[in-house]
Amino acid sequence: MPRIVVDVMPKPEILDPQGKAIAGALPRLGLYGFVEVRQGKRFELTVDGEATQEALDKARTAATTLLSNPVIEDVTRVEWIVDAAAGDVE
């Protein structure tokens, strides 16, 4: 069944405490060279039926009303998950 991916990231101007904590942990693993880490969320919405524009529009509405809080987060991606082998929507 076709799937839609929604990415939500904390706004650039909002301090991301979790990302900051991860950035602080990387050097303790010996992994240097990363100056910042931002932690976001990825949602996958599986569609019942065809991969229609209507389904994508509904996913966009879900992304802005429930999946993200516009005060602190940006929706950075709403698109079909493409099967790499087929080169098309799953």
Add this chain to the structure above:
Amino acid sequence: MNTETPLIGSYTANDAGQDLTDARVGIVTFPGSLDDRDAARAVRLSGGTAVPLWHADSKLYDVDAVIIPGGFSYGDYLRAGAISRFSPLMDRIIDAANSDAKMPVLGICNGFQILTEAHLLPGSMIKNDHLQFMCRDQRLRVENNTTAWTSSFEAGAELVVPLKNQEGQYVADEKTLDELEGEGRVVFRYVDHNPNGSRRDIAGISNSAGNVVGLMPHPEHAVEAGFGPDTSATGPVELRGGLDGLAIFTSVLKTIVGSKA
């Protein structure tokens, strides 16, 4: 009357000098609410009548005010308060809060988060800047004593109540913060110590009408001798004798009784 929640303490805490039992305050329980019974006790100890409400209810049972208590509604999945905001009862609460009657609504901790997700209050809550769960007795200053929930306080009064949260850092853009300050809508501010990195030491805010208030610390845990903080705003008290939270509940009860008179 008032037989549902057994009380250990007495009603002597109600110093309002008037009968407040006609004031009915609804306490909403969501899946994962923790402090609903404490909030109901606080209403009763202050002299009012507490009415339990279930989040899936579609009516408000003629309550005069609503408290959205602390806890971890829906496990704080997605974001704190994000899923609760779409409960059937929240639509009724939003309508009543925005109606001409301007029903008083108080959101405490998780309830504050729900009120921001419901857009009854601006801004949002993110994880504490130090990433730790924080539990301490916190001193606050009442910056606005004209709201439905703070009218029993003297101007500039301070109170000490417990604070406990992981996601209590209040954030909003500079324009919103300036508006809140300019319109006197910063209702409570942290004193001595900012426990979570909240912008401008904000602990609680109101909507423009003053009937909707969100507060991160927990006044309902400072209402009963033996179960409160070890200090009050006026100094040390006997063991766990801090009762500074009571005035928030007597404020709304008196507001309700006054509006009915």
